[in-house]
Amino acid sequence: MQNTIDHLQCVSCKHTFAEDEIDYTCPDCGPLKGTLDVLYDFKQVKKQLSREKLAANREASHWRYLPLLPVHNQAFIQPLRVGWTPLVRSARLSSELELKDLYFKDDSGNASHSYKDRASSVAIVKALEKGYRGIAAASSGNAAASIAAFAASAGLPCHIYVPKSIPRAKLAQLNAYGADVILVDGPYDEAFDLCMREAPKNGWYNRNTAINPYLAEGKKTGALEICEQLDWNAPQVVFVPVGDGCIISGVWKGFKDLYDLKFIDSLPLLVGVQATGSAPLVKAYRQGAKIAETQQAATIADSISVGFPRDQVKALRAVHQSGGKFIAVSDAEIIAAQKKLPLSSGLFVEPAAATAFAGLLKLQREGKVEASDTVVVMLTGSGLKDIATFLDSR
Numbered sequence: 001m002q003n004t005i006d007h008l009q010c011v012s013c014k015h016t017f018a019e020d021e022i023d024y025t026c027p028d029c030g031p032l033k034g035t036l037d038v039l040y041d042f043k044q045v046k047k048q049l050s051r052e053k054l055a056a057n058r059e060a061s062h063w064r065y066l067p068l069l070p071v072h073n074q075a076f077i078q079p080l081r082v083g084w085t086p087l088v089r090s091a092r093l094s095s096e097l098e099l100k101d102l103y104f105k106d107d108s109g110n111a112s113h114s115y116k117d118r119a120s121s122v123a124i125v126k127a128l129e130k131g132y133r134g135i136a137a138a139s140s141g142n143a144a145a146s147i148a149a150f151a152a153s154a155g156l157p158c159h160i161y162v163p164k165s166i167p168r169a170k171l172a173q174l175n176a177y178g179a180d181v182i183l184v185d186g187p188y189d190e191a192f193d194l195c196m197r198e199a200p201k202n203g204w205y206n207r208n209t210a211i212n213p214y215l216a217e218g219k220k221t222g223a224l225e226i227c228e229q230l231d232w233n234a235p236q237v238v239f240v241p242v243g244d245g246c247i248i249s250g251v252w253k254g255f256k257d258l259y260d261l262k263f264i265d266s267l268p269l270l271v272g273v274q275a276t277g278s279a280p281l282v283k284a285y286r287q288g289a290k291i292a293e294t295q296q297a298a299t300i301a302d303s304i305s306v307g308f309p310r311d312q313v314k315a316l317r318a319v320h321q322s323g324g325k326f327i328a329v330s331d332a333e334i335i336a337a338q339k340k341l342p343l344s345s346g347l348f349v350e351p352a353a354a355t356a357f358a359g360l361l362k363l364q365r366e367g368k369v370e371a372s373d374t375v376v377v378m379l380t381g382s383g384l385k386d387i388a389t390f391l392d393s394r
Contacts, residue, residue: 068257133156136160189308236373
């Protein structure tokens with residue numbers, strides 16, 4: 001397969017880099033403002049990828065989109081299940097909420113049971129291609145479990161920095177995969193900073209959100225699948241749970257790539273949903289700020305409990321470009337949504353995933369969702385990831 005990457009580009013200063021010139025962020029703009037976009041030669045992509053070729057493709061994973069992914073050595077792709085997850089239409093909830101079509105993109109069936117597997121599956125390939133002998137990540141839980149699974153499959157040492165408050169189910173996953181777990185007596189943001197110091201010191205590949213430009217490439221595949229599963233019709237509105245901002249920025253890139261390739265004729269509005277106790281991007285959006293203020297994060301939705309979003313530049317750009325918005329929902333609304341969803345659809349998700357559904361319920365109550373819209377809610381993690389929170393709320 002011919003390489004289709006054209007170059008990498010800083011989101012702030014627009015400086016471009018050759019793929020082999022840089023691993024992480026723009027050296028002039030720094031880790032926050034200097035996140036990189038991976039840009040493709042669409043002429044080359046079109047030679048290898050088309051809607052007709054995809055219709056005949058029997059690969060039931062996100063690797064069906066290889067010409068739009070930054071993979072050069074397919075031998076490094078791990079055999080764990082990722083992608084081509086169900087797009088579930090809920091007739092009951094569509095009727096109850098008076099929506100023409102309501103779909104849930106259910107990523108609970110991935111290898112480690114979260115959307116983060118899309119990013120980790122790409123990150124492990126890049127680590128092996130670049131010849132690293134270890135990989136590191138900071139996480140509130142899901143990204144940690146995800147990269148630990150892929151590192152175990154590849155036989156690559158994995159070093160994980162997580163808050164001590166990590167749910168026990170996610171800690172069990174880390175232990176099962178044999179990761180070197182460093183429990184941090186502080187929030188996710190402190191774990192992130194510690195990982196940033198230790199990874200280069202020890203020569204480990206850094207999987208951290210926003211620092212690593214290839215994670216969004218994995219996360220964009222959810223958008224690619226949604227459009228293909230809707231017969232190449234983009235939905236009108238997509239609800240996405242937001243912590244660091246990498247999923248919403250990745251999803252937007254997926255829709256944009258398909259639009260630029262002329263696979264779809266329109267782009268959706270993105271609604272980024274944060275927990276009220278961890279909503280710096282909501283505040284930045286409302287104030288028209290380019291950079292979010294740090295806040296003390298406190299929410300039951302551990303996967304999106306982030307006081308300083310690391311991929312905020314791309315996340316804010318995605319929402320503004322889509323014509324969408326950021327909104328906040330309370331922990332009480334998250335719990336109510338987490339309970340309502342399985343009773344009405346059979347889908348059991350963790351609090352962070354329920355946050356996106358809570359966002360839909362809130363806007364629907366306020367009359368801000370058009371009945372004629374096709375709506376997709378991103379369900380990013382299984383309810384089995386955090387049993388204690390669900391049981392404690394009953």
